[in-house]
Amino acid sequence: MHADFWNDKRPAGVPNEIDETAYKSIIEVFERSCKKFADRPAFSNLGVTLSYGGLDRLSAAFAAYLQKHTDLKPGDRIAVQMPNILQYPIAVFGALRAGLIVVNTNPLYTTREMRHQFKDSGVRALVYLNVFGKHVEEVLADTDIEFLIEARMGDLMPSLKGWLVNTMVAKVKKMVPAFKLPQAVSFKSVLSQGQAHELKPIKAQLSDVAVLQYTGGTTGVAKGAMLTHGNLVANMQQIHACLSQLGADGSPLMKEGQETMIAPLPLYHVYAFTANCMCMMVNGNHNVLISNPRDIGAFIKEMAKWQFSALVGLNTLFVALMDHPEFKKLDFSHLKVTNSGGTALVKATAERWKAITGCTVVEGYGLTETSPVASTNPYGDKARLGTVGMPVPGTTFKVINDDGVEQALGERGELCVKGPQVMKGYWQRPEATDEVLDAEGWLKTGDVAVIDPDGFVRIVDRKKDLIIVSGFNVYPNEIEDVLMTHPQIASCAVIGVPDERSGEAVKLFVVARAGGLPMDELKGFCRENFCAYKMPRHIVFRESLPMTPVGKILRRELRDLA
Numbered sequence: 001m002h003a004d005f006w007n008d009k010r011p012a013g014v015p016n017e018i019d020e021t022a023y024k025s026i027i028e029v030f031e032r033s034c035k036k037f038a039d040r041p042a043f044s045n046l047g048v049t050l051s052y053g054g055l056d057r058l059s060a061a062f063a064a065y066l067q068k069h070t071d072l073k074p075g076d077r078i079a080v081q082m083p084n085i086l087q088y089p090i091a092v093f094g095a096l097r098a099g100l101i102v103v104n105t106n107p108l109y110t111t112r113e114m115r116h117q118f119k120d121s122g123v124r125a126l127v128y129l130n131v132f133g134k135h136v137e138e139v140l141a142d143t144d145i146e147f148l149i150e151a152r153m154g155d156l157m158p159s160l161k162g163w164l165v166n167t168m169v170a171k172v173k174k175m176v177p178a179f180k181l182p183q184a185v186s187f188k189s190v191l192s193q194g195q196a197h198e199l200k201p202i203k204a205q206l207s208d209v210a211v212l213q214y215t216g217g218t219t220g221v222a223k224g225a226m227l228t229h230g231n232l233v234a235n236m237q238q239i240h241a242c243l244s245q246l247g248a249d250g251s252p253l254m255k256e257g258q259e260t261m262i263a264p265l266p267l268y269h270v271y272a273f274t275a276n277c278m279c280m281m282v283n284g285n286h287n288v289l290i291s292n293p294r295d296i297g298a299f300i301k302e303m304a305k306w307q308f309s310a311l312v313g314l315n316t317l318f319v320a321l322m323d324h325p326e327f328k329k330l331d332f333s334h335l336k337v338t339n340s341g342g343t344a345l346v347k348a349t350a351e352r353w354k355a356i357t358g359c360t361v362v363e364g365y366g367l368t369e370t371s372p373v374a375s376t377n378p379y380g381d382k383a384r385l386g387t388v389g390m391p392v393p394g395t396t397f398k399v400i401n402d403d404g405v406e407q408a409l410g411e412r413g414e415l416c417v418k419g420p421q422v423m424k425g426y427w428q429r430p431e432a433t434d435e436v437l438d439a440e441g442w443l444k445t446g447d448v449a450v451i452d453p454d455g456f457v458r459i460v461d462r463k464k465d466l467i468i469v470s471g472f473n474v475y476p477n478e479i480e481d482v483l484m485t486h487p488q489i490a491s492c493a494v495i496g497v498p499d500e501r502s503g504e505a506v507k508l509f510v511v512a513r514a515g516g517l518p519m520d521e522l523k524g525f526c527r528e529n530f531c532a533y534k535m536p537r538h539i540v541f542r543e544s545l546p547m548t549p550v551g552k553i554l555r556r557e558l559r560d561l562a
Contacts, residue, residue, distance in 0.1 A: 001406070001451060003396035009455035010390065011378040013246035013253075018237040018394045020420050025204035025229040029236065029281050030093055031056070037284035040257050044306075045086050045289040046165070048156050052284065055089060058191055062094025065194030070125065070147050074099025074202055077212065078125040079118060079145075080268070081105040081132060084289040087151040087187055088267050089277055091127045096210060099202040100125075103212045103224070104268040107131075108531045111138045112482070113222075118143040121212050121224050121427060127151065127187070131169065134177040148184035153291075155187050206230030212427055213270045215368035215473060222478070224427035225368045227270075232278055234420035235371040238392035239279045243337070245379050253336055253379055254310065257284040260334075261310040262303055264293035264317060270372045271341050271471065275312045285310075293317060300326045310337040314471045316502050318349050322356060332357040337379065341366060342471025343503040344459075350385055364388055365459060368473075369436070369443055371421040375457055387456040395419030397457060398442070399449055414463055415449035416442045465555060467496030467504050472533040474506055476555070479536070482529050483508070488517040493545050493553045497538065497562050507562055508536035511545060 007016045023029050034042075034056035042052045050058070066072050078100045082088045095102050103121045105114070107129060114135060118126075125147035128136050133150065140148075153169050154162030170176040204210075210232055212224035243254040261280065265272035267289075276287050288306055293299050300321065313321075318340070321327050338353065338361045345363045353361050364376035365388035375397070377389030391397050398406050399413030407413040422443045425433035436444045448461035467474040476494035483492045491511045499505035510522065519539065526535055546557040 001396060001398045001409075003391075003394075006390050006396075006455050010393075011245045011382050013244045014378075015241050015244070015393050018234060018241055018420075020206075020230065020234055020237075020394070022237065023233050024206065025208070026210055026232055026278070026281075027097055027202075027204055027229075029233060030059075030096070033281045033284055037257050040284055041286040042280070043086055043089055043287050043289055045084065045291060046153070046157065047161075048086060050086050050089075050156070055093065057195075058090045059094040059097060060199045061191045061194030062090055063097040063194070064197040064199045065190045066095065066098040066100065066125070067200055068197045069193060072098065072100060072125060072147070074204075075101060075209075076125070077101045077103050077121050077123040078127065079103040079105045079121070079123040081107045081109075081114075081126060081128040081136075082151060082268070083107055083129065084263060084267055084291050085129070085151070085153065086156045086289070087127070087129075088289075090191075091149070091151075091187075092267075092277065095127075096204075097199060097202070099204060101209050101212055104214070104270070104273060106266070106268055106531060109135075110529055110531055111135050112529050113531060114139045115142050116222055117214055117224075118145060120222070121214075125149070129153070131175050133179040133181060133184075137179040137181055140181070148181055149187055149190050150181065150184040151187035204229055206233065207424075209424060211273075213273070213368050215270075223429050223432055226424040226427055227371050228424050231371045231421050231423060232274065234394065235274050235373055235392075236279045236282045238394060238419075238421065239275065239373055239376075240282045241393045242376050243283070247336075247380075254283060254285070259283070259285040259309045260306050261285060261287050261312065261337075262290065262306070262308045263287045263312065264290040264299060265312055265314070265342075265471070269342075269471070270368045271366070272312060274371060274373065275339065296320050296324045297326065300324055300330065303330055307331070307334045309334045310339075311335070312339045312341070314340055314342040314503075315345050315349050316343070316470045318353055318361070319501065322349075322352055328356055332359065335359045338362065339364065339376070341373075343468045345385075347385055362389070365457070367417075367443075367445060369423045369445075370417055370419070371423065373421070374417050374419070384456050387452075387458050390455050390457065391417075391419070392421075395421070397449070397451060399451060409451055409453045412448055412450055412460060415445045415447045415457075415459070417445060418442050465495075467494075467506060469496075469499075469504055469506065469533040470502040474534050479506065479508070479530065479534060483510070483525075486517075486522075486525055488513050488515065488521075491545055491553070493555060493558055494536070495555050495558050495562060497559075499537065502533075505537035506534065507538040507540070509540050509542055509545060509558055511542055517541075 034052045038053035127149045154165035211227040263276040350361045362377040366372035377383040446464040496504040546554040
């Protein structure tokens with residue numbers, strides 16, 4: 001499908017193209033915004049608000065420390081492993097300003113998952129929250145990490161309050177297991193030492209890799225999607241363009257420097273990374289970071305403090321919020337944008353959200369490999385439930401059959417995406433890159449879609465065995481490969497099953513060897529090797545698994561049994 005097909009179908013105010021040369025890098029976007037919106041709030045968390053000017057100074061200090069006190073060079077990798085706290089944007093933008101490639105890391109990873117990511121990406125530095133220090137200690141010897149920067153929850157608070165918070169986290173809540181990393185430098189010390197030096201500007205180009213965002217891709221082996229400065233700058237502009245849709249009063253939906261967005265999704269996940277950490281840079285708006293969105297009561301109390309106009313979430317989160325009795329008491333009079341992504345939006349959830357808040361939930365579509373936003377619905381009454389909207393400006397879609405032939409409007413086929421936000425490729429995996437990216441820049445998504453004649457796109461099936469749990473990708477063969485290392489497992493298979501809260505849940509079928517395998521032992525093995533969203537929610541022991549004549553497990557038959 002040619003990109004021009006959507007030109008007359010987008011709502012008023014949304015351009016059909018973006019200027020891909022408007023900025024030379026993320027660094028330029030960041031520094032321009034920090035100067036333009038210096039006095040505006042950029043991020044708030046745990047009672048502390050950081051202005052754009054403050055973020056500029058602290059990230060410059062972080063970058064200057066890396067330049068002066070380490071031998072890290074532009075292009076080296078630095079892992080950032082933290083929840084939604086103020087130290088996260090300081091570290092990320094500081095690392096980018098020093099020319100480093102940021103490796104986003106889930107702080108809830110098990111040691112097995114951390115080892116793979118750190119070794120595969122070749123990270124030389126790690127910024128982590130002390131809550132996760134024990135895991136860092138356990139994996140450090142198996143990695144190339146030379147520089148450790150350790151953050152604590154109270155780092156950016158006034159001295160007494162910071163001490164109280166750190167004491168509460170460590171001594172009262174006992175959230176910091178004992179560990180020894182004497183070589184680690186404290187985050188506060190890094191900022192203090194860095195402020196004594198001047199940042200030496202680096203020249204980044206749009207083609208330079210900015211972020212390695214790990215994903216299973218089309219297989220279960222976690223691979224680093226190389227997202228360039230150009231990819232991320234383009235996606236920032238594309239999202240900004242969609243938010244420029246004209247409202248009933250004829251003005252843009254989201255106004256520059258005037259909006260407050262609630263940010264509960266983890267910034268280390270590509271969806272929130274772009275929507276909250278990156279996109280807000282373009283328009284100078286304010287993000288309220290929610291460190292623990294699972295604590296719904298505390299989450300709602302934080303929302304009550306702000307006149308919030310936007311929220312990025314997913315179906316699971318919307319349901320949890322609406323089920324809490326205090327949610328309906330919030331002031332929704334300023335709420336203009338509710339974006340849903342990561343997993344399919346349930347119709348009943350969307351209808352209930354509109355009834356309570358008065359704001360329509362808008363669903364979009366994207367992948368790690370597309371930085372991530374590829375399409376989104378128009379806002380307000382122009383949104384169409386059950387679709388993922390239309391390609392964002394500068395992007396085009398097509399659907400192909402198994403022979404690679406493009407299908408007509410209304411026909412099913414594998415969805416392919418082309419646009420400036422499509423990744424450069426997988427880190428050090430050219431063969432895996434060639435499997436999904438062709439010479440013309442088309443990315444095969446592995447999702448089956450239909451493009452309707454009016455331009456709206458529907459995702460109708462998946463070609464791959466991907467399971468999506470609360471917006472996170474789970475690949476059955478990763479789970480199966482790890483489980484098959486257990487000496488008492490003869491064979492196993494993993495499928496996804498519907499789940500009211502998380503969209504899908506992992507279901508595991510196991511054939512044990514002679515002597516059996518106690519359920520408690522199997523669950524313990526899973527806990528050691530998988531972070532929470534990968535954990536099998538349902539486990540079934542069987543005498544055998546359905547297989548083809550050549551021994552391939554028939555997941556389809558298992559789905560029928562489920």
